[in-house]
Amino acid sequence: MRALDFDYMFGLVPILLSYVPLTLGMAAVSMVMALVLASLMAVVRVVNVPVLDGFTRFFISFFRGTPLLVQLFLFYYGLPQVMSFLTAINGVTAAIMGLTLHFAAYMAESIRAAILGVDRSQWEASMSVGMTTTQMMRRIILPQAARVAAPTLVNYFIDMIKGTSLAFTLGVTELMGATQKEAAGSFLYFEAFIIVALIYWAIVETLTLFQRRLETRLGKAHAR
Amino acid sequence: MRKFILAAALAAASATSALADTVTVGMSGGYFPFTFVKQDKLQGFEVDFINAVAEETGDEIKFETMSFSGLVGALEAGRIDTIANQITITEERQAKFAFTQPYVIDGAQVVVKKGNESEITGPEDLKGRTVAVNLGSNFEQLLRELPYADEVDIKTYESNLAQETALGRVDAFVMDRVSAAQTIKESPLPLALAGERFSEIRNALPFRDDEEGRALRDRFDAAITTLKENGKLAEISQKWFGTDITK
Numbered sequence: 001m002r003a004l005d006f007d008y009m010f011g012l013v014p015i016l017l018s019y020v021p022l023t024l025g026m027a028a029v030s031m032v033m034a035l036v037l038a039s040l041m042a043v044v045r046v047v048n049v050p051v052l053d054g055f056t057r058f059f060i061s062f063f064r065g066t067p068l069l070v071q072l073f074l075f076y077y078g079l080p081q082v083m084s085f086l087t088a089i090n091g092v093t094a095a096i097m098g099l100t101l102h103f104a105a106y107m108a109e110s111i112r113a114a115i116l117g118v119d120r121s122q123w124e125a126s127m128s129v130g131m132t133t134t135q136m137m138r139r140i141i142l143p144q145a146a147r148v149a150a151p152t153l154v155n156y157f158i159d160m161i162k163g164t165s166l167a168f169t170l171g172v173t174e175l176m177g178a179t180q181k182e183a184a185g186s187f188l189y190f191e192a193f194i195i196v197a198l199i200y201w202a203i204v205e206t207l208t209l210f211q212r213r214l215e216t217r218l219g220k221a222h223a224r
Numbered sequence: 225m226r227k228f229i230l231a232a233a234l235a236a237a238s239a240t241s242a243l244a245d246t247v248t249v250g251m252s253g254g255y256f257p258f259t260f261v262k263q264d265k266l267q268g269f270e271v272d273f274i275n276a277v278a279e280e281t282g283d284e285i286k287f288e289t290m291s292f293s294g295l296v297g298a299l300e301a302g303r304i305d306t307i308a309n310q311i312t313i314t315e316e317r318q319a320k321f322a323f324t325q326p327y328v329i330d331g332a333q334v335v336v337k338k339g340n341e342s343e344i345t346g347p348e349d350l351k352g353r354t355v356a357v358n359l360g361s362n363f364e365q366l367l368r369e370l371p372y373a374d375e376v377d378i379k380t381y382e383s384n385l386a387q388e389t390a391l392g393r394v395d396a397f398v399m400d401r402v403s404a405a406q407t408i409k410e411s412p413l414p415l416a417l418a419g420e421r422f423s424e425i426r427n428a429l430p431f432r433d434d435e436e437g438r439a440l441r442d443r444f445d446a447a448i449t450t451l452k453e454n455g456k457l458a459e460i461s462q463k464w465f466g467t468d469i470t471k
Contacts, residue, residue, distance in 0.1 A: 002412060015264045077297040087302050091290075171250070171290035171298060180383060181261035181289065184254035187411035189387050 009191045016178055016199055023175040024203065026092060027161040030099035034160075035153070037100065038107035043137055045108070046115050056108070063105035069166055072098040076170045095167035102163075103156050110156070114149035115141055147218040154211045158204050175199065246284040247440065249274050250304035253289035254383050257406050257464045258310050261289075269464040270308040273327065276456055280447035291382055293360045299430065305440060306429045310400060312362035313426050321430035322438045324445040327457060328469050331421030332366050333401040337389055338414035344396055346419035351375045353395040356385045363398045366423060386413050400425055402469050 041056045043049075063071065076094040080087040089097070118141050126136035168177030175196060183192035251259040251270055259268040266287055278285045288304050298304045299321070313323050334355075336344045344350070351372050357364045359380040367378050381388065385397040390413040399407075401421040408415045429444055431437040451457040458468045 011263070018264075073297070076303075077294070077301050080301045080303075084302070169291040169294045171288050171294065171303070173253075173289055177289070177291075178261075178264070181253040181266075182264075184256055184383065185260035185262040187256075187386070187407075187413060189384065 005188055005191055008186060008188055009195055012182060012192060012195050013199075015182065016175060016196060019173070019175040019178045020199065020203070022092075022172075023161065023164045026096055026099065026164045026167065026172075026174070027157065030096050030103065030160055031157050033096075033100045034104040034107055034156075037104040038111055039142070041104065041108035042111035042115055043142075045112050047133060047137075059101075060105045060108055063101050064109075068098060068102045068163055069169065071102055072166055072170055091167060091170035091172040094170050095164065095172055098166075099160055099163055103160055107153060107156055110152045111145060111149050114145035114152075117148050118144045147215075147222070150215055150218055151211070154207065154214070158207060161203060161207075162200065245282070246286055247278070247306070248286045248288055248304045250288045250290060250295045250298055250307045251309045252292040252295065252383075254292070255309060255403065256410065258403060259289075259308070269460060270310070272460045272463070273451075273457070274308050276451055276460060277444055277447045280450050281443050283443075292358060293382060296360065299432065302432070305437075306431050306444070308429060310403070310427045311430055313428050314362055314365065317430060320433065322433045322441045323428040323430050324441055324448055326426035326428045327448050327452075328402075328425075328427035328461075329471060330400045330402055330425045330427065330469055332363055332398055332423050332425060333404040333421045334396050334398055334418040335386070335389060335404045335408070335415055336396045336418045337392060338416045340395070341416040341418050344418045347398075347422050349418070350396060353377065354379060354393075356381055356388050356394040356397040358383070358385060358399070362425065363400075367398060386411060386415060390414055402465050402467075406465065 041060065044052045044056045072094060075086075075089065075097055076091065080089070122140055122144065123136065126140045131139070164174050165176035167174050168180065173181070179192050179196040183189050186192065251266075253259050253261050253266055255268075257268050259266070259270045261267070266289065271287070274285055274287075288298070290298060292309065295304070295307045295309060299307055310328060311317070313326065317323070332347075334344065334347055334350065344353070347367075347370060350367070350370075352375055354377040355367060356379050357367060359382055364378060364380055367373060367376060370376065379388075379394055385399065386407050388394050389397045396418060401417075404417060407413075408417065429441070431441040431444075448457070452470070457470045461468045461470050
């Protein structure tokens with residue numbers, strides 16, 4: 001056993017914290033885009049839109065069926081070899097693309113399940129008052145599905161935050177990349193990795209507080 | 225798909241188009257003392273070396289750090305112009321890239337946990353052992369070329385070889401001699417050199433083997449010659465290693 005280098009640990013905190021905005025930024029942008037994409041795909045699948053439904057199935061199958069790291073390497077290193085103009089995609093963009101497409105595939109399935117979970121009577125009631133499918137989805141079904149899907153979607157967001165650590169393989173020095181480099185310079189692995197673990201943990205705990213408030217808000221109509 | 229196109233368009237718009245005189249140099253930033261970070265500052269032998277070269281050529285340098293395993297792919301994809309991360313000249317790499325003259329001459333070194341150096345005294349003692357090497361490094365190739373390679377359990381890592389060996393998860397790791405010696409000196413890990421260095425390693429800067437890459441190579445190569453002649457290269461080596469590893 002050796003004594004921990006606390007001075008080093010405290011010194012590392014502000015350095016690593018300066019990478020949090022990049023990490024959270026990548027995750028947040030990916031989350032918003034993935035949410036839009038996933039909702040569209042879920043609706044396409046539930047309503048069974050011809051042609052698009054087949055494409056969506058294929059999309060979900062591919063992005064759920066291959067590891068995120070493979071997808072990132074494909075966008076960043078692979079595609080530019082075939083289409084050279086794609087070299088213009090920088091590491092941050094490639095990471096955001098990868099996270100968006102990968103998590104959209106998962107989230108589409110969650111949202112689809114949530115939509116199907118909305119009681120059939122709600123669909124029938126909407127149709128009986130003459131709503132179009134789009135109106136029904138937007139006003140009646142999706143708001144109810146959102147409540148069911150919310151905890152799972154927050155889970156995916158947490159995964160996404162942690163998934164940004166793969167961006168270092170694409171030359172993006174984010175939170176984990178910065179930690180790895182600092183550890184390589186100091187050889188104080190425990191100190192460096194425990195600090196980064198605490199930072200990730202703090203981020204996720206903050207998010208959990210937000211999740212509780214979101215659930216309360218979405219659940220208002222169902223409060224007893 | 226619309227998102228995909230949108231993202232691609234966004235990226236194209238925001239991408240920094242490389243200026244003609246900006247040379248992008250890739251390195252891992254995690255290979256002490258060649259390239260590492262302390263207090264958020266990228267430094268090391270390779271950083272000083274490249275800056276000295278750029279002073280000669282007049283080029284603007286942009287350092288890009290990424291996992292070691294991504295470096296060669298990034299060079300091929302045109303994302304970086306060269307790699308300054310102790311890249312060893314091998315036949316395979318020479319067929320693919322245009323190299324400068326070597327600027328570091330070194331050997332491979334077996335490193336073990338302190339106390340095991342009397343038991344493992346060189347590469348021949350690696351028979352039946354587990355040995356760690358950096359993923360994509362030349363040392364993996366070197367181990368696979370040993371006549372008894374099939375009896376050596378080679379494990380490849382992205383980083384943290386020294387830690388793995390100190391923890392006893394592997395019996396040894398193989399790295400270049402200078403980094404190994406420096407790691408033992410600077411880190412608190414209980415490690416020891418096992419025997420002498422083996423096989424000569426020559427490190428150089430690889431460039432893409434096209435017209436532009438070769439022109440850049442010639443410019444950098446001329447600068448290295450100057451730095452060797454005026455003693456600047458030896459000086460940088462002394463600063464980081466306390467010895468001249470450039471001859």
